[in-house]
Amino acid sequence: MSATNDFIEAKDDFISQWGALGTSWGISRTMAQVHALLMISPESISTDQCMEELQISRGNAHTNLKELVGWGLVRIVVKKGERKEFFEAEKDVWKVFTIVLRERKRREIDPAVELLKGCAERSKNVKSLEGQAFHKQINELQDFAIFASKVGETMSQLKYGPAIKFADKFLGLLPKDKSMK
Amino acid sequence: MSATNDFIEAKDDFISQWGALGTSWGISRTMAQVHALLMISPESISTDQCMEELQISRGNAHTNLKELVGWGLVRIVVKKGERKEFFEAEKDVWKVFTIVLRERKRREIDPAVELLKGCAERSKNVKSLEGQAFHKQINELQDFAIFASKVGETMSQLKYGPAIKFADKFLGLLPKDKSMK
DNA sequence: TCATGCTTTCAATACTTATTGAAAGTACCC
DNA sequence: GGGTACTTTCAATAAGTATTGAAAGCATGA
Incomplete structure (x- = not known):
């Protein structure tokens, strides 16, 4: 098993289990997963990427991204030349x-x-x-x-x-x- | 309005709202209500009294009382001459x-x-x-x-x-x- | 042993919360 | 204006959690 495979496995595991933990922290599973995904992404990501990575609907991705922005845990980033919004998490x-x-x-x-x-x-x-x-x-x-x-x-x-x-x-x-x- | 009526109102209010708060604390509404009831009872109470006061089923009262015992927040008390169990909360x-x-x-x-x-x-x-x-x-x-x-x-x-x-x-x-x- | 009084369990059900997907809204550009 | 690329909303639906009530279990004492 290569280091890369270990990493991919660890990453999926982290997102999925952080989501499960979210439930016991009083936030929804999906919101915790979105947060996990953003915390470990070196680049900001779009709603579509979020949908893709977590296999969730547009509405769900949107709602949870905006809720995280509401909490102040995620910022909206606008990239030049891009019309859509990107999101990045507070990493500290x-x-x-x-x-x-x-x-x-x-x-x-x-x-x-x-x-x-x-x-x-x-x-x-x-x-x-x-x-x-x-x-x-x-x-x-x-x-x-x-x-x-x-x-x-x-x-x-x-x-x-x-x-x-x-x-x-x-x-x-x-x-x-x-x-x- | 007499002091007694104020008190009855305050008591009902406390139990009901403490229950609602319980939800945001990650415990079930009923468990928080049972806990509230026990915390403000000068005497230990039985399952039947709990059902009566909170208007809940026997199964529900039982489950939540025992769950509180599991947490260590409530103790079982046996009274002499009584066959049933009574419950009292840790008040500190x-x-x-x-x-x-x-x-x-x-x-x-x-x-x-x-x-x-x-x-x-x-x-x-x-x-x-x-x-x-x-x-x-x-x-x-x-x-x-x-x-x-x-x-x-x-x-x-x-x-x-x-x-x-x-x-x-x-x-x-x-x-x-x-x-x- | 059986009747009684109480405790415990759990399948069915009700309630609450999360998710979808499609339609409506908005902003930008040609 | 009208087309395009997005964002936002929300009614319908699915998933998750709590509650009921009745049946089964258990201990006691006549």
Whole structure:
């Protein structure tokens, strides 16, 4: 088996399994596959190339490419002399992480904070045992949610260097060879 | 409107909306609702009470209660003189967080690390431009995934106190009134 | 042993979400 | 204007996931 065949196999495997993983990350399989394809393409690609590579319909390719643009994970590129749009992914892994973190915070934490705020407010004057327990639990959840929101906010604004230094110093962790970056 | 009515409304609202949020957290709506119900119940509850409160079938209640037990978010309680099982949730918010974090790491990060390891291995000897780009990108993703895995691992083992001190000191964040805990 | 009360399973079904493909929209050029 | 090369939308459909309810399983005690 040649290195080239290994590579083709690895590439197909990566796209297909990254897609499957996408599901557990709360994004659709196809969107994750399109993202995978773009992350490993040295050149930007067109909607037609995307359809071809992933064997999906035009509508599907279009929707997911634009959704990725919406997330800020993919940019539209216009090539001179070409009428169609090309797409290229953000390749910097830390940037990808901060973008995804910000989006997940917005979709997963912020609404929880709002909900808890409302529930805390409406239960603050309640007398019953059940009511007291409710209010206490909601308050604790709220404190945590606000805390998580702030951590997310701060992290998503951090540059790679400071983030790594931070993690290194206080968790004693480091990805190999990255301490000098 | 009495405080009691506000409370009943808040409680129903909490259960129903926590369920909706569950979806974006990658767990099923019903499982999140069951969890919500248990978190705010001062007493442990039975399968029948769960069915009653949430208006769901026995099979559904059973499956989701047991799934929560599987996660470690809910415990089975046996009451003397009672033949049926009762369920109570872990109420400590930090413990809930570390349990969920561990589970999400296991389901969302670990498989990614495995995938990337395999892809890096199979593409390390490739010569083409496309192959080189692939290998480089996979390696960067792998470094990050391993890093994230370690952060998750460490965080999920942290006790609430040290975690808060840590966050306070280096992010300048604190949930109000918690610095002395 | 059988009746009772509870737990567990699972095939059928309902609900939710993703995908297709064709039609409509838009922008550019001759 | 009209033709061409794309992009965008969306109703129909397919695929995936959750829920039901009834039947089977299991433990207890009369």
